[in-house]
Amino acid sequence: MNKVKEKNLMIIEDDPTLRMLLSYMVKMHRPQINIIECENGKDALMNMTSDIQLIFTDNNMPILTGVEFMLLVKEDPRYSHIPIVMVSIDSRPEYISMGLKTGFSGWVVKPFQREQIIEYLNKYA
Amino acid sequence: MNVLSFCKNIGNFRRLIDSGVIQANEEDIEGLVFNETAFQAILVDNPETILALNKKFDRITLTRIPVIILLGKNANFEIIHSAINKGATDFSIEPYGDLKQVIQSSIHKLDEYRTIAEEGFNRLRKSLTVAIPHEFNTPITCILGLASMMAKEDLNDVAIVRKFSRKIVESINRLRKLIDNYVYYSYLQLKLSSSSEVTFARSFVVKNPDQIIKMAVHELQYEFNRKIQYKAGNASINCSETNFYKLITYLLENAMKFSEQGSEVSIEAEVAGSEYKIVVFNEGTGFSSEQLKMIGVFSQFDRESNEQQGLGMGLAIVLSLLNLYGGRIDIVSEKNKFTKIELYVKLADFARG
Numbered sequence: 044m045n046k047v048k049e050k051n052l053m054i055i056e057d058d059p060t061l062r063m064l065l066s067y068m069v070k071m072h073r074p075q076i077n078i079i080e081c082e083n084g085k086d087a088l089m090n091m092t093s094d095i096q097l098i099f100t101d102n103n104m105p106i107l108t109g110v111e112f113m114l115l116v117k118e119d120p121r122y123s124h125i126p127i128v129m130v131s132i133d134s135r136p137e138y139i140s141m142g143l144k145t146g147f148s149g150w151v152v153k154p155f156q157r158e159q160i161i162e163y164l165n166k167y168a
Numbered sequence: 169m170n171v172l173s174f175c176k177n178i179g180n181f182r183r184l185i186d187s188g189v190i191q192a193n194e195e196d197i198e199g200l201v202f203n204e205t206a207f208q209a210i211l212v213d214n215p216e217t218i219l220a221l222n223k224k225f226d227r228i229t230l231t232r233i234p235v236i237i238l239l240g241k242n243a244n245f246e247i248i249h250s251a252i253n254k255g256a257t258d259f260s261i262e263p264y265g266d267l268k269q270v271i272q273s274s275i276h277k278l279d280e281y282r283t284i285a286e287e288g289f290n291r292l293r294k295s296l297t298v299a300i301p302h303e304f305n306t307p308i309t310c311i312l313g314l315a316s317m318m319a320k321e322d323l324n325d326v327a328i329v330r331k332f333s334r335k336i337v338e339s340i341n342r343l344r345k346l347i348d349n350y351v352y353y354s355y356l357q358l359k360l361s362s363s364s365e366v367t368f369a370r371s372f373v374v375k376n377p378d379q380i381i382k383m384a385v386h387e388l389q390y391e392f393n394r395k396i397q398y399k400a401g402n403a404s405i406n407c408s409e410t411n412f413y414k415l416i417t418y419l420l421e422n423a424m425k426f427s428e429q430g431s432e433v434s435i436e437a438e439v440a441g442s443e444y445k446i447v448v449f450n451e452g453t454g455f456s457s458e459q460l461k462m463i464g465v466f467s468q469f470d471r472e473s474n475e476q477q478g479l480g481m482g483l484a485i486v487l488s489l490l491n492l493y494g495g496r497i498d499i500v501s502e503k504n505k506f507t508k509i510e511l512y513v514k515l516a517d518f519a520r521g
Contacts, residue, residue, distance in 0.1 A: 058306050060335050064313040067328075071321050103302050132305040154309040157316060 084112030234274035397434035427452030
């Protein structure tokens, strides 16, 4: 949905207000980072490039979920190095543990604090 | 296959069923345990035995195993009807030549019902476990996140502050609408469960449905910033003003929600015989014939392929309102093309009788 120029950080979220919120949380702390906003996993796959430094993704999205997107990205050698952080309402420990084992680099439970987003931003981007 | 028989003269037709037979008496019902592996059908020759089974077991247990009643050769429609009403799954008439087939088709029929019920339950379970937490959590996350940004960040740009405030209001309204719909649906179910409440509800009359439709159209045009074509004739109809306004609002909201900005949405209403006919049309998503059969509370279709807000309560509320006022609905839809909902509400004079 965005024209991609310098791609540094990707936000995948189907709810427009939440997408805007995440985007502002990042922009406030890293105004120089370009943000690629995507509505779902399929939209994100179409905008993928290897120079993305960090991806925040929702899970419960139409067409392609966050987990499905992550598994496809981790199978692709061009993008498998990119850290992906799940931002989900799912707080079940066993689900989070499985997610982290299978490829997510971090997990943020909704509702989230901006500090949680910034922590991953500082760690990976 | 084994059958449990409460029939007195089983010896006469045992050879017809090609099954093992466990013989029992009505006195055995008290100690009876339902066990599908021990017997797959129950044969009775007396409707009173079915009543005794009904008394001992709950309805869900009784749907697990078919109860077949064997009737004498003089059985007429009334006798058959009475046996089915008492809970028989099927019947066979002397000399019971079709008994084996009746048993097998009854087992098959109950299996089919069970599969349909399980599919419906699984859809509901998915909706309750996925859609409801998502729908409540998303606006809460937006409100908390935006409010905390406003509290913690140094926001000098008034435009951003206004944008965040607007989004907080939008999220609160989204949450409020979810709760309102849920409360309203529950209120309607409560009304529908009492015959005196239904009678009382049906004593209300709307004398200006055309004006109410006009008002709802104007409100929704403003809310969705879209044009709605409308044409409404007047009549006195069997409904309350508040509920008629809600009925029209839910129908139009649904039409707007499942169609693209710029595509056609229209409402037309006129007297048709003893009814007031309301037709709402929209281009867009539409329903498949399978989905039309599954419309109900918490039924929101194609969540996997479309981002949709809400819990899918709109049409369930419309159906409840129609039940309350004795109206009817006809939905014609073609997937990804259009949906046309025809609603028929009784004219006040005809409703009174």
